[in-house]
Amino acid sequence: MSEAAAELREVRGPSALGGGWRRSFELLYLIAVTEFKKAYFGTVLGYVWSLARPLMLFGVLLAVFTQIFRIGSLVPNYEVLLLFNIVLFGFFQEATLTAVNSIASQEAVVRKTQFPRLVIPLAVVVTAAFNLGLNLIVVFAFILAFGVGPEWTWLLFPVFLGLLFVLTTAVSMIVSSLYPRFRDVSIIWSVVATVLFYGSPILYPIEVVPDTLRDILLVNPLTPLFELGRMWVIDPSAPGPAEAAGGAVWLLLPAAIYLGVCALAVWIFNREAPLIAEQL
C-alpha cells in the first residue's frame, strides 16, 4: 500500500501478441525447445528417425526418377538436388500441417490464460526449423561428398531460408487461425500441400516442364523460390527463376502472391485472435 499507485493502463483484450513482445518471445523459445526435445527424447534413436523420413522418401524417389522415368539423368547433380528439395519442402509441409490444429489442441491454454495466440503456430514453425537445421547439416555433407561446391553463392542461402521461413509462417498463421472456425481447413490444407509438392519444382527441374504448364507452375510462389535455391546452392548454371519465367517481369505475379499471402496472414490472424477463445 505504501508505494505510489502504478498507472492505470488500458486492457485491450486478447491479441496475437498479448502480454508484450518479450514475454511472447520467451514463451516461443521455451515452447519450441521443449517440443523439439520431446519429439526425440522418448525414442531410442532419437534424431535419426527425423532424418529417416526424408531419406527414405529420397531413396524411393531417386530410384523412380533415375531408373524408371530417367528424368534424373537429364539434370546435373540430380541426386543432391532431389535431397535438397525434399528436405526443404519437408520443412514447409511439416510445419504447416502441424500448425493447422496447433491452436485448437492448446485449447486449455487459449481459453484459460492470456496467452499470446501467435506464439502457438510460430512455435510449431520454429520447432520444424530446428529439425531443418539438423537435416541441412546432413544435406550439405551429401552435397560436398558429391563434389558440388562450395560456391560463393552459398552465402545467399540464408536469404532463401528466410523467404521460405516467412512463407511457412504466413501459411501456418492462416490455417491455424481459421481451423477453430472451419474444421475442414485441415483436410483442405493436406490436399493443397500435396498438390504443392507436385506443383513445385521438387522432383523435376523447371526447364523440363512444357511451356503451357510452366505458366501455371509459376503462379505458385514456391516455384521461383526453389529455383533460386537450386541456382544458389546446387547448380550455378541452372536457369534461375527469371530465366525460367521468361523474363523478370513474370516474377511479379508469384512475388505479389507471396506478399499477398503474408498480408492476408497478418490480417486474418489479427482478426481471429481475439475471438479464438470463444470459438473453440
Place this chain on the structure above:
Amino acid sequence: MVIEVRGIDKTFRVPRHRIDSFKERATHPFTPIAYRELEALRGVTFDVHQGEFFGIVGRNGSGKSTLLKVMASIYQASSGRIRMAGRLAPFIELGVGFNPDLTARENVVLNGVMMGLSRREAARRLDAVLDFAELQDFAELRLKNYSSGMMVRLAFAVMVQADPDIMLIDEVLAVGDAAFAQKCTDVFREKRRAGKTIVLVTHDMATVQAFCHRAMLLHDGEVRYIGEPEEAALQYFRLNFAGPGPEGERRQDGAVPDVNARVVDAWLEDEAGGRVENVEQGEPIRLVVVAEAMQDLDSGVFGFHFLNADGVQVFGFNQPLSAGGGPGRVAAGEQVRLRARIQNPLVPGRYAVRCMVSRDRDRRDVGLQILHLLEFVVYGTRPAPGVVSVEADVDVERPA
C-alpha cells in the same frame, strides 16, 4: 485504484445452427446464418482498490466467469473499457499450461514465464516454488507421474512466487485437501497484508465473508450489488432460495433463509479481560461476541462451531439468548453481547470459530448464513493424538 471497469458488455453470438464446415456454407450460400445473441454481461461497472480482496459472486450462468475472462484478456469485451495498474497473473485456473511430459522443474519455468516473469527470473525463483510446494524431492519427476494434489500444490506455488500485483482467481480454494486449503488461506492473508489485489470469483459465501473486503453480486450479467460481503452473500442467498413464488409471501413463513444477525465484533480475552490472539493449551477459551440483530430474534439461539485446520468441526454448542437471565428477545437493530468461557480440550493448532443464528428456537429457522467470528491458535507443548486432549484418570493394579 488498480482496476477500473466501465460499462463492460459481452455478447456472444451463438449460431442457432452451427456452421462448422465450408461445405455447409457452400451448399447454402445465401441462407443467412441465424444468430442468437447471448448477453453474458451488461453494463458492468466497478472499481477495485489497491490491496483489496474483492469477491465476485453469483449463480451459475450469471456471467461471473465471463467477466473474469474479459478482465484477464481471454475474451474481448463487446464494449466498455477496463484499465488496470500493475502486473496481472493471467491465470484464472490453476495448472493451466502444465505439460505432463515435462519435469516439474521445466514446468515451473514455463509457467513462470506465462505469468509474466522473464526466463531468468523464473529460473531464479524455482527453488522457492519447489520449497513452497514441498516438492523439492520431485523436481525431476515428469508431471504425468504427479498426483493431482501435488500438481495443485505446484501450480499454486508458481502463482504465489510469481508475485503478481493483481490475481484473478476462479474458485481456487475449492481444490486440494484441507491442509492445502489452509496454506492457501495463509497466503491470501499475507498477500492482503502486502497490499496485493485479489479478485476472487466464487459461490462459496463462507470464503467471501471470511476474506473479502468488498463483494459484488452479479445476476443475469448485471451488477446487483457492490459493497459489504455480508450483504452480497445475503442477496445471493435470496436469489438462490427465493424460488418461483413472490418473495414477500415466502418470507413470511420463514422459509427464506436469511441473515439474522451481523457480527459487530468478536475477540478472545485473557483472564484479566485483555484482548488476546491465541490461547494456551488447556486454558479456557474466553470468547466475546457482539452481534447486531438484523431481524427480530424472538427466541434467538446462537450456535457456535469450532473447526480445526482440516475443516473438521471439533465441537460446538448452542446458546439460547434467554438462558441465564439473558434478554431473550432482541429486536432488529439491537445489539447483544455474549461472553463465553469455554473448556479447552483442543490440541495445539489453528482453529476457526463460526456461528449460526436462529431467530426462534421453536421454528428452527436457522439463518443459512454462517458468520465467521475469528481464528486463533492454541499453543502448547503437549501435542496429543487426535483432535482433542482429555483428562484421564486411570487406576492400574493387578486383578485379584
